Amino acid sequence: MHRVTRPKTIARGPKVPAAVAPAFTQYLHSPWVDSLMRALTPDQRVAQLFMVAAYSNRQRIDEDSVSALVQQYGVGGLIFFQGGPVRQSKLLNRYQAQARVPLLVALDGEWGAGMRLDSIEKFPYQMSLGAVAGADTALLYGMGAEVARQFRRLGIHVNFAPVVDVNNNAANPVIGFRSWGENPAAVARASRQYMRGLQDAGVLAVAKHFPGHGDVDVDSHLALPTVRVDRRRLDSLELPPFRNLIANGLGGVMVAHLNVPALDSTGTPTTLSRPVITGMLRGQLGFNGLIFTDAMNMKGVTSRYPPGEADVRALQAGNDILEFSRNVPLALQMVRAAVDSGRISQKEIDQHCRRVLALKQWAGLRHYQPVALQNLVADLNPPHARYLSHRLTELSLTLLRNQKSLLPLRRLDTLRVATLVLGGALRDTTAFQKAVADYVPTAHFHAAANPTLDELVRLREALKPYNLVLVSLQSLGRLPATNFGITPEANVLLRELAGQQQTLVLSVFGSAYAVAKVRDLDRAAAVVLAYQESPDAQSLAAQLIFGGVGAQGTLPVTVANNLPRGFGLKTEGGLRLRYANPEDVGLDGRLEARVDSLVGRALAVQAVPGCQVVVARNGTVVLRKSYGNQTYAGEIIVENEWNARNGKNKLMDKNASSAFSHSSTSSTLTKPRLVADDDLYDLASLTKLLAATPALLRLQQEGKFSPDSTLGNYFPFLRGTNKANLNMREVLAHQARLKAWIPFWKELTNRRGGLRRRYFRADSSARFPLLVARGLWGSRKLPARINKEIGASPLNTKPGYVYSDLSFMLYPQLVRARSGLAFEDFLRRDVYRPLGATTLGFRPARRFPLARIVPTEYDSTFRRQLLHGTVHDEGAALLGGFSGHAGLFGNANDVAKLVQTYAWGGHYGGQQLFDKKILADWTSCQFCPDNRRGLAFDRPAADPGVNFAKSSTPAAYGHTGFTGTAFYVEPQYGLVVVFLANRVHPTRRNGKLSELGVRTGLMQVVIESVLNP
Structure with missing residues (x-):
């Protein structure tokens, strides 16, 4: 007759609510479990109670040792530690194929599978989550469900989480940041949501470390800690989270290696204490789930009991599964001997085994399938996981x-x-x-x-x-x-x-x-x-x-x-601006993948070498990404070679300086530089909206400019010309009959196509202060010449909308006259610095290394060089790079700041930079239906698919630039989209960006992510 050790009588705590049976217990007497119990020998039933450690970052000899335990001894489960998801899954498939009964697989995933495995999104630590005010139950539940999804995808069935220890001891060396906090009710509330998320999604939650590891000053990995408190304190602080979870269907409990005299006066570690496990956890708390030991190789146990004996005592105490036994073959032998001698009854072994098998059926192992390796890493890192982790961190x-x-x-x-x-x-x-x-x-x-x-x-x-x-x-x-x-x-x-x-x-x-x-x-x-x-x-x-x-x-x-x-x-x-994820603002979490696909197609056909994209909703940037390269492979070449290929060794006539051959100004690059988020692009005509427009808006609210005045009122040299009485509102809406543009530079060449020395030099001086391109300086008389040509230019014979650069070239002069500051200085003081948008500016090579400035075109007709760090537009170049129509450089993030200011009615950073009513006037249609434009801003045409997304609303506004740039604002949906590219590299004849509709297509993708989240 077998002898059964009786639990020692201990003080009872408060009355416990009736426990909800864990879901897996419905399979305790299922046909599958019954059939396995009949098929397994007594020794094999014992082996089902052992869960051995496995790693996917160790040597083949370690992997083979686990295989031996699976094949030769029939252990019931594995707990994986360090490694990688693909390596681990390959290994697990091997082990499962070797197992007679499918293996139960566990992992310590307190903050997700990424706690142990590389390449997987990590969730915040539990103490971080404990800081989330009000313990946002939906998010914590969602985190549990997402962690469970990670686990299921990896073929893992048990998570040794949550930690429900109430950490009320700052000197605790082993729990600390792993605890939700020091308040039992808060710990219980947060743990319950995490547990529910895990188990509702099919992964067993294991609350640890029973009966409470929060008030210790010794690490149980190194020694046996003592918890010197009475039962009343345990009932009020340590035990409430366990009671709460058990009452709500908790599936598993892990028992700690602790000395708790209030529960067992013999000094026996709680892991091996029958009064604690069978008497209190099973009896008093009514727990019906699986009980796991903490790792049996920890010194909290091994310092007192040798291998094998500790395992026997753990089963005697009432544990179901022994984790990380130091010597499994010896332990199996000694447990078998203990059963034979009556120290442990076969009935108890069978009860433990039945629980393990029932859990295996609940976990789906009755119909075991190997882990699919295809797309594994991508599947483990969906946008929703990223959103949850980021949002919880934000709230903490x-x-x-x-x-x-x-x-x-x-x-x-x-x-x-x-x-x-x-x-x-x-x-x-x-x-x-x-x-x-x-x-x-x-x-x-x-x-x-x-x-x-x-x-x-x-x-x-x-x-x-x-x-x-x-x-x-x-x-x-x-x-x-x-x-x-x-x-x-x-x-x-x-x-x-x-x-x-x-x-x-x-x-x-x-x-x-x-x-x-x-x-x-x-x-x-x-x-x-x-x-x-x-x-x-x-x-x-x-x-x-x-x-x-x-x-x-x-x-x-x-x-x-x-x-x-x-x-x-x-x-x-x-x-x-806030930086978060699409789901934070109700957008489709697949937005990034769709944008990746759109941009990927553009890169594949060489519509652009690379680009920057920013997408924001309601001031939250949900996508900020750089794609591709600054140039195509091998496209940056020694410039004298370029000139030689085109039969041009000199930029000017026979008196040209030798400096214009550029024989040592650049070198061949065969490996292009990746586009980075802080790289600067030539913004081209976005300058009109990001430099001229904000300057005029500021002047208007100061009473120094009015769109209802005339060109002649602001530009004395235009008085007496056909432009003197042109109304500024019509000028800004591009329907004042101004010519679209004037090729000023062509009048500055000689009959052989060389640049005239009267206007250009190889070096700067007081007479030639205007930087036209690298090694090319323009005469100080050029701006006056351009003013004269604009004044003398004829007006279009027909009224109506014609997009024109001409007035915008003049606005820097207006700003200086009305503010007393140079154009860029005014913008820097009143707009860019308050926004923190300090990459926005002209002549960027003065402030940034060339490596951060994206090259544009190989200009083979005028400047005859790669344009890198100097403006692409010829007219702006003749003005030294400072103009209101082109010449501004910047990155997408800084462009987004100014565009978001427009979207927020002129408000940003606690300052009202632009008057809201004035801005509303500028962004509204001025002369509809014949002209779609606002003041400077572009707006959707009658068929929005022509210049805006096909789903754009009539309230949308924005602009595009010749070099491949664009921004859009969709007020109805709270959207801001910025796209920067150098589609003119290496030649402006590349029209694929527009042919593919990349910019409008990007906006369409974003709108669809609002309409179909």
């Missing part, structure tokens, strides 16, 4: 200090900003720094976590010119023993910086408990806690600082007396 950001409501930052034009990364790689620009640079020009600095005194002095001096320093604490540790990575040297540096005449904003990318280790925290004007160092956390912290997103998170744990659990200051977002 916690603002701990905000003196004088500094955040979000305003008046960027008054700030000189530097970023300082403390810790991390000393040369790499971090995600935080890149995100800051998206908002404002920034100088980046780095320092080691423990800088020397000399380094501190140098850094302090280097930062003096800046009145705002954004410090980010990075590469922080997770262990209390290391002060969570906050070093004494870092504290000294922060004190020094705070003592200077600078405003200091501190962002902490680490544990909430790290904040308490920062001395003089109150010297910082603002403090942002981001909980972890993911790219999302870094980007979103910058967005919070600049008002792209608001601060919404609250502390999940107490950090200090003045920073208790639940504390978190609030700010509003929507002040500037």
Whole structure:
């Protein structure tokens, strides 16, 4: 007769709500389970209770050892650790093919499969999620469902999550950031949603670490921690989350290696304690699911019990599955001996085995299919996963200090900003720094976590010119023993910086408990806690600082007396562009894939070498992406070779300077440079809307310009000409009978086609100050000559719409006359700097390296060189690159800032840059139905598919540029779309971009993602 160990009597806790039976228990007596129980020998039933460790990043000998355990000993399951999804799936298919009974597969996926495997989207840590104010149940449930989808795609059935330990001990070395927080009710609420999401999507949730691992100061991997609290405390703090989940259908529980005298006075680890597992978990709490041990190779167990004996005691205690046994063959032998001797009954073994098999049927293993390898990585990273991770991170950001409501930052034009990364790689620009640079020009600095005194002095001096320093604490540790990575040297540096005449904003990318280790925290004007160092956390912290997103998170744990659990200051977002995902604003999550396809077709037929795309809805950028290359492969050649191929060795006549041969100005490039997000494009005619128009809007609201005046009123040299009385409203709407354009440069050549030395030189001087192209300078008399030609030009004989450059070439003169500032200076002061759109500007090679400026055309007739860093338009080139119709350069992100300002009625960054009523007038149709145009802005034609998307509404507006650029605003749907390309490279004769309808097609794709989300 078998002897059965009775559970020791322990104090009972409060009455527990009736437990909901886990879903898999419906299969406990199914025909499939019954048939397997009959087929399996007693030894094979025991083997089903072992779950062994497997890795996909180790040697073949390790893989073969697992195969032996599957084939020879018939173990019931695997728990995978480090590796990659494709490698792991290949390995799993091999193991499953070797198994007589399909294997139950588990993974520690507290923040998704990406916790263990590379190439998979990682979700935020649980403490980050604990900061999500109000524990957004829909998002946490959605995260659980998405993690389950990842698992199912990988052939995994069990997730050892959620962690439901209530972390109320800052010195806890093993839980900490893995816990939702220190409040039992909040932990229970969040855990329940994660559990429901997992199990509703077909993956077993395993709550851990029973009976509660949150109040320890020893790592159970290294020793056996003792929880020295009474039963009343356990019932009020540690156990409520377990009770709550059990009452709601929890499928699995993992038992920790703990010494809890209040539950078992013998000092036995809870993993091996029958009073704890069978007496309390099964008996008092009514748990009907599967009970897993924590890893049986941890010193919390192995320091007291040898291999085999620990496994026997674990089964005696009532565990169903033994995880990570140190010696499976020995353990199987000793368990069999324990059954034979009566230490464990066969009935108990069979109950455990039946539960395991029932779970296998629930998980779909009755109809096992191998993991399909095709599209595996793509399937594991759908847009919805990206959205969930990003959104949860955004909601978690916690603002701990905000003196004088500094955040979000305003008046960027008054700030000189530097970023300082403390810790991390000393040369790499971090995600935080890149995100800051998206908002404002920034100088980046780095320092080691423990800088020397000399380094501190140098850094302090280097930062003096800046009145705002954004410090980010990075590469922080997770262990209390290391002060969570906050070093004494870092504290000294922060004190020094705070003592200077600078405003200091501190962002902490680490544990909430790290904040308490920062001395003089109150010297910082603002403090942002981001909980972890993911790219999302870094980007979103910058967005919070600049008002792209608001601060919404609250502390999940107490950090200090003045920073208790639940504390978190609030700010509003929507002040500037936010960077998120399509689903954040109700767009189809497949938007990026559709844009990729559209742009991919354009690249394939060489409509453009590359491009930048920005898509925003309601001020949220949901797609910002660069495609292709700046040039085609091998297209940048030595320019004297180009000239030789075209029979042109000189740009001018026989007296031309030898400098014009350009024999050493560039070199052959066979590998083109990829387009980057911060590269600058020649914006061509977008200059009209991004330079001339904002300047005139500013002047109009200051009473210095009116569209109801005349050209002659603003340009004295036009008085007495046929243009003097042309109404500005008609001029700006392109129906004042002005010629479309004038090829000014053709009058500046001689009979042989060379440029006349009267107007051009190879070097700059007071007489030749206008940069026309590299190595080509124009006469200071050229602007006056152009003015004269415009004044003398005939008007079109027929009235009506004719798109014209001519008036826009003159507006810089109007701006100078009315404001007292040069055109670019006025724009920089009143528009670009307030927006933080400082890549927008003329003659970009003065401010940026050529590598960041995308080349345009090989001009074989006028300048006879590759146009790189100088304006493509000939007329703007003759004006030195400064004009109101062309000459502006910039990247798509900065273009989007100004276009979004239009979409927001002239408001951006807390400033009303343009009068809302004036702007509404400019964007509305002026002379419909005969002329579709607004003032400067283009609008949809009667057939929108001609110049706008076919689904554009009548309220849409925008513009296109000759070099391949475009922007569109769709007010009805809150959309802004920017497309920048150099379709004129290498020749303007390339019309494929328009033939394919890429720009209008892009807008159509975006509108469809609104209409069909």
